[in-house]
Amino acid sequence: MHCGSENVIQNIVVGQQTDVSPIGLKYRKARIFYGAEQMYADLCRNCGTVVRQYVENPDRDWDIRHEA
Numbered sequence: 001m002h003c004g005s006e007n008v009i010q011n012i013v014v015g016q017q018t019d020v021s022p023i024g025l026k027y028r029k030a031r032i033f034y035g036a037e038q039m040y041a042d043l044c045r046n047c048g049t050v051v052r053q054y055v056e057n058p059d060r061d062w063d064i065r066h067e068a
């Protein structure tokens with residue numbers, strides 16, 4: 001832990017934009033469509049450090065950066 005505090009609140013929903021493009025880890029839903037997986041975070045209430053971020057469904061066709 002960053003500051004050693006045990007005062008961590010877990011499973012906070014990370015907000016997603018509803019229009020244009022959602023915030024989150026992108027994955028391929030269909031040939032040309034992408035989704036963004038909902039993220040959750042654990043937060044230290046003492047120092048404000050986000051100690052963990054995770055998604056519920058790690059088994060997606062993730063949109064990986066392609067090198068040029």
Ligand SMILES: [Zn+2]
Pocket residue numbers: 001002003004005044045046047048049
């Ligand atoms: Zn802390």
